[in-house]
Amino acid sequence: MARAVTQQRKIINTAAAWGIGLLIFFPILWTILTSFKTEAQAIADPPIFLGFDWTLENYSVVMERSNYARFLWNSIIIAGGSTVLGIIIAVPAAWSMAFVPSKRTKDILMWMLSTKMLPAVGVLYPIYLLFIQLGLLDTKLGLVIVLMLINLPIIVWMLYTYFKEIPGEILEAARMDGATLKDEVLYVLTPMAIPGIASTLLLNVILAWNEAFWTLNLTAAKAAPLTAFIASYSSPEGLFYAKLSAASTMAIAPILILGWFSQKQLVSGLTFGAVK
């Protein structure tokens, strides 16, 4: 009897998980479907789910009108660069906070996190003026630096949480065996924290890929990433939903594929240390 209840609960849980998953995924699915419709079908009321004449015309128009490869390349450099730079800075920072904490470590961590609560638009003008002075406007380097700084609190916090789970005795043993600080961080700590570092890396790539405020405001033609590519198809005067959907699908496809293949690492990293 108990077994039957467990089985029933299992089915219910599975169905609920699938239902919630589909609900979350539905807007993306709808965007993908709309990208294969004509503009008239895209606004049809009642909406057409699958029974329409599938067309690739929107993709062809988008490819003809925009330099997709350039936007994609800029996104890869900006998201990848800011994440790698962030990890390089955050690993030593998180190490010191986790293993040699001071009286103020908790305050510093909270202060770092509080910078995320500042509305971005509040510092737009100072950053814009700095970028003009430093010649960083519309450059990939400028965006790599800004996005790294924006995501740094999250990277440090995540790594700090993972590092706290690693017994300090292991690092102590390495030190007793003659490991230098560099060896300790590079050859002992980092390999043990690989799942955590990998999930931090992936999460930050996703955050940087989707960041739209700074990438739209600090770029023009040269460094604009895929967020600007999508924005170029949005219009308050004209129904271009099918083309906008095609552009959106093309913009999210790389990160969707990356997320799909790395979901195991992402989930294991995010739940690392959640259950003791």
Place this chain on the structure above:
Amino acid sequence: MYFRNALGAATAMSLITAGALSAETITIATVNNGDMIRMQGYTDDFTAKTGHEVEWVTLEENVLRQRVTTDITTKGGAFDIMTIGMYETPIWGANGWLVPLDNLSAEYDAGDILPAMAGGLSHEGTLYAAPFYGESSMIMYRSDLMAKAGMEMPDAPTWQFIREAAAAMTDRDAEINGICLRGKAGWGEGGAFITAMSNSFGARWFDMDWNAQFDTEAWANTLNFYKGMMDESGPAGYATNGFNENLSLFQQGKCGMWIDATVAASFVTNPNDSTVADSVGFALAPDTGLGKRSNWLWAWALAIPAGTQKQDAAVQFIEWATSKSYIELVAANEGWANVPPGARTSLYENENYQAVPFAKMTLDSILSADPNDSTVEPSPYVGVQFAAIPEFAGIATEVSQEFSAAYAGQQTVEEALAKAQAITNEAMEAAGYR
């Protein structure tokens, strides 16, 4: 002979080299709409004529507005040409942020620009932006539904007639709404519509001392009339409908009438997108007999930010994109219905263009809107559906949010007007106008 050939080759080489040396790459910020996208497709023609390359930054209208405002106020220099509207141009021109377009070539024929457009894009008589296309607003109506209702649309109807026609055309069972109008919050969405409508009811935003006027009977009449008519004959959820939502409804045959931008005429008469393309009529935006109609005036125009290093190339581009020959280029390739409208007088004198069904009504609408004299009682501001002062966008966005809340039934019209009065007076006082 040998010498002549050598001389010719050397001359040709030097010309090519000189051309290559003076060739620039200009960056243009623009909006995503049909005419602007079409222009991007013809960039090769400009490059072939001048040698200059063009890099486009296309953004959604509100994003573009924020982006170019940040750049011009900080002298960022990210763009050599900006696409701006009638709201920004006089303000930015007065601040010295734009290059005056007072030295355009004789061939360009700046005198051919429609006076209403030139007036709205100038400051103290100096043109600061060249109109790429201009628009007003007008009534687009279903001629078949109007005939079925036993009514005939006059060329210049009153609001009372529109309300009666809307009620007669409404058929809730068939999902037909007599009238579709903007109600969405935002100074350029529902805010623009209600401001233009208020002009025809004798209302204005400010008196000559910059005092808000929302406590007047004219504003109460405007809002009560709008809400009453939309509750009777408008679509469900009209408080959140903007241009695109109404376009979608009209194209699917769910609106008897739609009063909105003249540029929509080409969308609703396009059989590829519209199910009612063959039964659309046009009329001037309505009035109440007070001498002002409820149509607005707008232009998307090209301007050069002061401080650009590529001013000569930028002027050449503007002369090319807003020229008569560009219009002819588009007409030759895509037909006269697809040329950018509302910018040049000569376009409306062209017999080919006169055959386009909405051409005359578009011109009549543009000509009946005067940004320098838009209200029945005198007002201190320039602009039809806006007041060309820097504070207006922020104030009008807040005011339109209050109006939309009233349309949605979240508060009464009286409450919305009282809040609008307080918001506006407070902001104007803080800005030092009062």
